[in-house]
Amino acid sequence: MSTSDIVARCTGLFEDLNFVYAREWKAARPGRKVVGYMPFYVPRELIHAAGALPMGVLGGGDQLEVIHGDAYYQSYICRIPRSTVELGVTGRLDFVDGMLFPSICDVIRNLSGMWKIMFPKTMARYVDVPQNFRDDVGGEFYVNELNELRKDLGELCGRPVDDESLRHSIALYNENRRLVREVYAFRAAAPWKAPSSEVYLLMRAGMVLAVEEHSRMLGEYLEAALAENRPRRDNTRIVITGAFCEQPPLSLIKSVELAGCYIVDDDFMLVNRWEKANVPLEGDPIRNLACTYLHGSMSTSAKYEPDLSKKGLYLVDSVRRNRAEGVIFMAPSFCDPALLERPMLQNVLAAHGVPFIAFKYAENSGQMAPIREQAGTFADSIKLWSEA
Amino acid sequence: MTATATAAARPAPKTAAPREAIKEPSMVKQKEMIAGNYEKLATAKAMGRKVASTFVPGNLNELIMCFDLVNNLPEINAIQNGLRKKSGQLIVEAEKRGQSEDVCTYVKSDLGMLAKGNIGPDGRPIPSPDVLLLSYTGCFTFMKWFELLREQYKCETVMLHVPYEGEGKVTENMRAYIVKQLREDVIPTLERVSGVKFDIDRLREYLRESARAEEDLVWTLESAKHKPSPIDAYFGGVYYIGPIFTAFRGTPDATEYYRLLRQEVQQRLDAGQGPVTPEGELSKEKYRLVVEGPPNYTSFRDFWKMFYDEGAVVVASTYTKVGGTYDLGFRHDPDHPLESLAEYCLGCYTNRNLPGRIDMIEKYLNEYEADGLLVNSIKSCNSFSAGQLLMLREIERRTGKPAAFIETDLVDPRYFSPANVKNRLESYFQMVEQKRRGAGVAAAAAVH
Ligand code: SF4
Numbered sequence: 001m002s003t004s005d006i007v008a009r010c011t012g013l014f015e016d017l018n019f020v021y022a023r024e025w026k027a028a029r030p031g032r033k034v035v036g037y038m039p040f041y042v043p044r045e046l047i048h049a050a051g052a053l054p055m056g057v058l059g060g061g062d063q064l065e066v067i068h069g070d071a072y073y074q075s076y077i078c079r080i081p082r083s084t085v086e087l088g089v090t091g092r093l094d095f096v097d098g099m100l101f102p103s104i105c106d107v108i109r110n111l112s113g114m115w116k117i118m119f120p121k122t123m124a125r126y127v128d129v130p131q132n133f134r135d136d137v138g139g140e141f142y143v144n145e146l147n148e149l150r151k152d153l154g155e156l157c158g159r160p161v162d163d164e165s166l167r168h169s170i171a172l173y174n175e176n177r178r179l180v181r182e183v184y185a186f187r188a189a190a191p192w193k194a195p196s197s198e199v200y201l202l203m204r205a206g207m208v209l210a211v212e213e214h215s216r217m218l219g220e221y222l223e224a225a226l227a228e229n230r231p232r233r234d235n236t237r238i239v240i241t242g243a244f245c246e247q248p249p250l251s252l253i254k255s256v257e258l259a260g261c262y263i264v265d266d267d268f269m270l271v272n273r274w275e276k277a278n279v280p281l282e283g284d285p286i287r288n289l290a291c292t293y294l295h296g297s298m299s300t301s302a303k304y305e306p307d308l309s310k311k312g313l314y315l316v317d318s319v320r321r322n323r324a325e326g327v328i329f330m331a332p333s334f335c336d337p338a339l340l341e342r343p344m345l346q347n348v349l350a351a352h353g354v355p356f357i358a359f360k361y362a363e364n365s366g367q368m369a370p371i372r373e374q375a376g377t378f379a380d381s382i383k384l385w386s387e388a
Numbered sequence: 389m390t391a392t393a394t395a396a397a398r399p400a401p402k403t404a405a406p407r408e409a410i411k412e413p414s415m416v417k418q419k420e421m422i423a424g425n426y427e428k429l430a431t432a433k434a435m436g437r438k439v440a441s442t443f444v445p446g447n448l449n450e451l452i453m454c455f456d457l458v459n460n461l462p463e464i465n466a467i468q469n470g471l472r473k474k475s476g477q478l479i480v481e482a483e484k485r486g487q488s489e490d491v492c493t494y495v496k497s498d499l500g501m502l503a504k505g506n507i508g509p510d511g512r513p514i515p516s517p518d519v520l521l522l523s524y525t526g527c528f529t530f531m532k533w534f535e536l537l538r539e540q541y542k543c544e545t546v547m548l549h550v551p552y553e554g555e556g557k558v559t560e561n562m563r564a565y566i567v568k569q570l571r572e573d574v575i576p577t578l579e580r581v582s583g584v585k586f587d588i589d590r591l592r593e594y595l596r597e598s599a600r601a602e603e604d605l606v607w608t609l610e611s612a613k614h615k616p617s618p619i620d621a622y623f624g625g626v627y628y629i630g631p632i633f634t635a636f637r638g639t640p641d642a643t644e645y646y647r648l649l650r651q652e653v654q655q656r657l658d659a660g661q662g663p664v665t666p667e668g669e670l671s672k673e674k675y676r677l678v679v680e681g682p683p684n685y686t687s688f689r690d691f692w693k694m695f696y697d698e699g700a701v702v703v704a705s706t707y708t709k710v711g712g713t714y715d716l717g718f719r720h721d722p723d724h725p726l727e728s729l730a731e732y733c734l735g736c737y738t739n740r741n742l743p744g745r746i747d748m749i750e751k752y753l754n755e756y757e758a759d760g761l762l763v764n765s766i767k768s769c770n771s772f773s774a775g776q777l778l779m780l781r782e783i784e785r786r787t788g789k790p791a792a793f794i795e796t797d798l799v800d801p802r803y804f805s806p807a808n809v810k811n812r813l814e815s816y817f818q819m820v821e822q823k824r825r826g827a828g829v830a831a832a833a834a835v836h
């Protein structure tokens with residue numbers, strides 16, 4: 001299969017706001033369940049082990065006309081909750097049996113309660129994660145929370161989640177994350193061979209496809225991308241940060257690339273590679289998930305950094321590891337986590353001599369010209385600077 | 389959101405011939421208390437005292453006192469600067485220094501104040517904290533706020549993560565997690581910073597004192613069930629929660645304040661009097677309202693006057709529950725000190741899920757026999773505001789009472805439009821009138 005075939009498949013999934021794939025998956029066998037989740041992280045292994053399909057819900061993008069959703073939110077609140085409500089109110093999520101709302105910000109947190117009221121037949125759960133990283137404190141709390149979720153999901157799906165199935169699911173997700181990391185590493189090594197607009201769609205496909213199928217797709221993409229010859233440009237290598245929840249329109253990612261940037265790292269869909277290494281398979285699987293969260297997961301604004309001297313270094317590491325020349329702060333308008341974190345990250349970058357620019361977007365932003373111009377000027381100035 | 393005004397900051401009337409403000413003993417007492425705490429802050433370094441900064445919801449004042457720490461509450465400083473009309477320039481300063489126009493204005497007012505030399509609202513310097521006690525309760529912004537402050541002060545920071553009541557209940561796991569953090573992290577850090585050894589009996593004593601004050605606070609808030617209400621539970625309520633939500637819970641001063649307050653309210657009740665307002669007593673109660681959401685502080689008095697002019701009294705508000713939901717029965721318990729602190733944090737209003745918040749409002753509308761609900765939606769505060777339009781619909785559906793929505797901000801004067809707010813309020817009161825007439829006609833029809 002060529003990259004364009006794979007990308008065409010991903011595009012179809014991305015544009016399908018009726019979630020036909022997930023509907024068909026559910027209809028294929030009686031009793032199957034689908035559990036939706038919002039950014040930035042949920043333990044998808046638990047959903048999988050319960051026999052359900054985990055499905056990422058990332059708002060409505062720029063194709064969904066939001067009519068009802070706006071009636072639930074004031075103008076100064078970001079877009080993703082309103083388009084998500086729109087998806088719900090218009091029946092596009094009527095096949096979803098459960099919805100998980102992670103602890104990312106107060107908007108998603110409150111949406112968990114709204115969902116309970118608006119869609120009482122759907123199991124809606126807020127997923128809390130520890131902000132204390134000691135095994136005997138935050139770890140213990142998270143183990144108990146995960147067990148609670150495991151019980152709820154077992155009840156929803158009509159079968160208890162046993163350790164063996166959970167280990168099996170962890171193994172599948174370990175493999176998936178390995179491949180995701182490989183795609184990211186491949187793009188960072190040869191960004192002209194794996195354009196970000198493609199990698200983005202590939203990762204988005206992981207929000208809806210069954211994990212085995214997504215892993216196969218990642219493998220096929222890697223093989224196809226490696227084999228294809230694509231022209232190499234003298235683009236500037238940049239990292240994108242701040243886009244971990246409401247997603248930018250695809251045209252925005254394309255615009256940044258067209259402006260002369262190679263995106264060598266991003267935080268678009270953290271859930272795909274939240275765990276940085278394999279979750280161990282031996283021992284208590286719940287404890288393993290909890291421990292990996294505490295000690296082996298990525299960093300983002302919604303996760304507290306207890307150590308001031310480490311604050312924001314994850315971004316500097318990403319710049320170094322991926323040989324980036326600059327950072328673009330790309331945040332949804334009105335996004336507390338991204339916008340409150342931004343000045344701290346910028347200070348860390350400045351201290352390490354990493355150039356950056358910042359702009360805001362909405363999932364339905366239409367005007368790309370200013371962004372292309374800003375990103376283009378940024379890319380050019382970095383090039384000029386490095387040649388000087 | 390959170391926080392409280394104080395008698396000390398009651399803004400001076402703007403008119404040329406100001407009405408003589410009624411000064412009741414409780415107000416004088418509170419004014420002294422607030423001034424005393426600012427005095428402690430201003431002299432802390434000279435006196436060799438250590439300072440802790442913390443938040444109003446999940447405020448562990450009793451614990452802080454166990455270590456002889458002076459308690460500084462950045463939200464209160466932001467409010468005080470708002471009331472004194474200083475916050476606008478501080479916010480602009482923070483935005484100039486890279487803070488987004490989209491984020492909470494408490495944070496920006498605080499960072500702006502710091503950038504301009506950390507001169508407190510009373511014109512005296514606020515000392516750098518020795519410890520930031522990050523009680524992460526009911527608001528995501530808190531975590532970033534103290535990370536931002538930590539970056540500036542480079543001081544010790546201790547996080548107390550309070551899980552959210554997503555399922556509308558407190559679980560043993562949540563309680564145990566908080567207690568463990570207190571034992572393993574918070575208390576050892578405060579011991580280290582202060583050099584004072586933790587004494588649980590001292591904590592018990594403070595908690596006993598807290599519970600006394602809490603009784604009188606609840607009595608005061610519930611006095612609004614009478615008709616006419618002797619208090620305003622939103623604008624006036626902001627003053628009533630002052631001591632208990634801040635640096636005084638657990639002190640004999642707070643107990644004394646609430647004793648005085650209760651006496652005064654009892655006298656007003658006996659005399660059939662309405663609430664005391666900056667414009668004088670509200671003698672004719674025309675409308676009884678429940679308000680959801682924090683007030684605006686930069687035009688606090690003008691805002692209040694809009695209600696006064698219409699004869700509207702707020703009989704219950706959710707804002708007066710952000711620092712504790714005592715009216716739902718919680719009391720600090722000296723027999724279970726750490727568990728009780730955990731329960732307290734978990735129960736703060738914005739740590740409750742949306743269905744729970746709606747239930748509370750519904751209960752208020754019924755128990756306080758209110759005419760309707762008014763939502764003051766705060767641009768700054770997603771914790772409060774995200775979901776309020778659904779809350780409003782639900783309340784209308786469940787109670788049949790009219791609800792209205794206004795939008796302002798806490799301490800950013802750019803987002804308070806007096807004309808808009810006034811218009812909204814006027815049409816809302818017309819709605820209430822119509823509803824009453826409708827009910828009257830229906831009642832008459834039923835009789836005939
Ligand atoms: S975009 Fe930001 S503010 Fe909006 S829901 Fe997502 S994390 Fe929260």
Ligand code: SF4
Pocket residue numbers: 389390492493494495526527528529530768769770771772798
């Ligand atoms: S977001 Fe709301 S609750 Fe949080 S600090 Fe700001 S005003 Fe307070």
